[in-house]
Amino acid sequence: MMTLFSNSVLLRGFLGRNAEAPPLQGITKDAFAVLLLATVSGRWDLGNNEWIPRTDWHRIICPGPFFCGMVRGMRRGDYLEVEGELRALEQDRGVVVAGERFSVKHSTYAVHAVRIQPLDRPEALVDYGDSDDNTEVQP
Incomplete structure (x- = not known):
C-alpha cells in the first residue's frame, strides 16, 4: 500500500x-539536544581529471529526555546514522535598508531525529602511490 505523504531523511556522517x-538537572520532557552532522559527497571533474568534494552540514534536533541522555557523551568525529524528518522553521528577522527597518521571513531547516545509531568508524584506505600495495590507516 502506498502512503500519500512521506517525510523521511536518512543521514550517515561524522559529528x-x-x-x-x-x-542532567535541566532535562525536562520538553528538553532537546542538538547535533551537527557532516556528510560528504562530490563529483568528478572530467576536464581536470579530479574529484571535487562537497561537505554538507546538517542540524539534528534530538527531542525529549531519551535523546538528551543518549547523545550526552557523543563527541566530534563520532560516526553516526540518523533517521528523522525534515522540518522548516520560519523566523522573522529584521533588515535595515536605507535606515528603515523591515521584517523579513527567513526559513531554516533541521532534521528532527526519530532514530540515532552510533556506528563503528570506517577504516580509510590510503594509496600513497609509492608502491603497489595499499596501506590501511585508521583515521
Whole structure:
C-alpha cells in the first residue's frame, strides 16, 4: 500500500562538534539536544581529471529526555546514522535598508531525529602511490 505523504531523511556522517545537551538537572520532557552532522559527497571533474568534494552540514534536533541522555557523551568525529524528518522553521528577522527597518521571513531547516545509531568508524584506505600495495590507516 502506498502512503500519500512521506517525510523521511536518512543521514550517515561524522559529528562536526560535541553534542549540545542540557545538564542532567535541566532535562525536562520538553528538553532537546542538538547535533551537527557532516556528510560528504562530490563529483568528478572530467576536464581536470579530479574529484571535487562537497561537505554538507546538517542540524539534528534530538527531542525529549531519551535523546538528551543518549547523545550526552557523543563527541566530534563520532560516526553516526540518523533517521528523522525534515522540518522548516520560519523566523522573522529584521533588515535595515536605507535606515528603515523591515521584517523579513527567513526559513531554516533541521532534521528532527526519530532514530540515532552510533556506528563503528570506517577504516580509510590510503594509496600513497609509492608502491603497489595499499596501506590501511585508521583515521
